[in-house]
Amino acid sequence: MSLPVLLAVGVVGGLGAIARFLLDGAVARRAGRAFPYGTLAVNLLGAFVLGILVGAALDGDAYRVAAFGFIGAFTTFSTWALESHRLGEDGRLGLGAANFAVSLVLGVALAWAGRELGLLL
Amino acid sequence: MRPDPRELAAIFVGGFAGAVVRAELADRFAADPGSWPWETFAVNIAGAFLLGWFVTRLQERLPLSAYRRPLLGTGFCGALTTFSTMQVELLFMLDAGRTGLALTYAAASVVAGFVAVLLATNLVRTGGRLRA
Numbered sequence: 150m151s152l153p154v155l156l157a158v159g160v161v162g163g164l165g166a167i168a169r170f171l172l173d174g175a176v177a178r179r180a181g182r183a184f185p186y187g188t189l190a191v192n193l194l195g196a197f198v199l200g201i202l203v204g205a206a207l208d209g210d211a212y213r214v215a216a217f218g219f220i221g222a223f224t225t226f227s228t229w230a231l232e233s234h235r236l237g238e239d240g241r242l243g244l245g246a247a248n249f250a251v252s253l254v255l256g257v258a259l260a261w262a263g264r265e266l267g268l269l270l
Numbered sequence: 271m272r273p274d275p276r277e278l279a280a281i282f283v284g285g286f287a288g289a290v291v292r293a294e295l296a297d298r299f300a301a302d303p304g305s306w307p308w309e310t311f312a313v314n315i316a317g318a319f320l321l322g323w324f325v326t327r328l329q330e331r332l333p334l335s336a337y338r339r340p341l342l343g344t345g346f347c348g349a350l351t352t353f354s355t356m357q358v359e360l361l362f363m364l365d366a367g368r369t370g371l372a373l374t375y376a377a378a379s380v381v382a383g384f385v386a387v388l389l390a391t392n393l394v395r396t397g398g399r400l401r402a
Contacts (some may be wrong), residue, residue, distance in 0.1 A: 150293065150297050155290055155294070158290055158293045159286035159287070159290045160286065161282075161284055161289070161291055162285050162288065162289020162290065162349050163283065163285040163289070163345075163349075164283035164285070165285060165349065166281050166282065166285025166288070166289075166345050166348055166349045166354060167278050167282055167285065169344075169348060170278070170281050171273065173355040174273075182375050193352070195354040196351060196353065196354045196357040196358070198354070199354040199357070199358055200357075200358060200361070203358055208306040209293050213293060213297070215306040216355070217289065217293035218289050218293065220352075220354050221289060221292055221293070221296075221349065221354065221355060222285045222288060222289040222303070222348065222349030224352055224353035224354040224355075225347075225348040225351050225352070226351035226352055226353050226379070226383060227314070227316060227317040227318045227320070227321035227347040227350070227351040227383075228347070228351075229353060229383070230314075230321075230322075230383035230384055230386065230387050231318065231321050231387050233383075233384060234322070234384055234387040234388055234391070235391070237384075241371045245384075248305050249380045252353070252371065253357075253360075256353065256354075256356075256357040257357050257360050257361055257364070258359075259357070260357040260358050260360075260361045261361055264358075264361065
C-alpha cells in the first residue's frame with residue numbers, strides 16, 4: 150500500500166473509531182447498559198454498509214480506505230467479545246451467548262441485504 | 271453530553287494506528303473469498319486478548335487515567351479488529367455453498383474471542399500466573 154493510501158486509511162480509521170464511540174454512547178444512553186445495544190447497533194450498521202460497498206463493486210484504493218479504514222475501524226470484534234465475557238462474569242452467560250448469536254445472524258443478514266442494495270447502484 | 275475533545279483525540283490516534291496495522295495485514299494476507307480468512311481470524315482473536323488485557327489492567331490494577339482506555343481500547347483494539355469483514359466473509363462462504371465452513375468459522379471466532387478475553391482477564395488478575 151502506498152504511503153498516501155496508508156495515511157488516508159489511518160485518518161479515516163481514526164474517524165471511524167470516533168463515530169463508533171459516539172454512536173455507541175448515544176444508543177447506550179437511550180437503551181441502557183444492561184445489554185450492549187450500542188456495539189450491536191454499530192456492528193450491524195457496519196455490516197450493512199460493508200455489504201453495500203461489496204455489492205457496488207468498490208475496489209482498489211477507494212475500497213481500502215472505505216472498507217479497511219472507515220468500516221473496519223467503525224465495527225469491532227474485540228469489544229463484542231469483551232462485552233459478552235463481562236455479561237458472563239456478571240452471571241448472565243445466557244445474555245452473553247445471545248449477544249454472539251443475535252449479532253451473527255443479523256450481521257450476515259444485513260451484509261446480504263446491503264450487498265443486494267449495492268448491486269442496484 | 272458533550273464529548274471531551276481530548277478523549278476523542280485519544281480515540282482518533284488509537285483508531286489511526288489500529289486501522290493502519292489491519293489494512294497492511296489485510297493487504298498482505300488476503301484470503302480467497304469463500305476460504306478460511308486466517309488474517310481476519312488472527313487479528314480478531316489477538317485484538318480481543320489485548321482488549322481484555324488493557325481493560326482489566328486499567329480498571330483493576332492501574333491508577334485511573336482518562337486517556338489510556340480511549341487510546342488503547344476504544345481506539346486501537348476497536349479499529350484493529352473487525353466485525354463487518356467477518357460478516358461479509360461468512361456471506362461469501364454461504365454463497366460458495368460452504369455452510370459447514372461458515373458455521374465453523376463463526377463458532378471458532380466466538381469461542382476463541384471469548385477464551386482470549388477470559389485468559390487475558392485472568393492473567394492480569396493473577397499477576398501473570400494462570401488460574402484454573
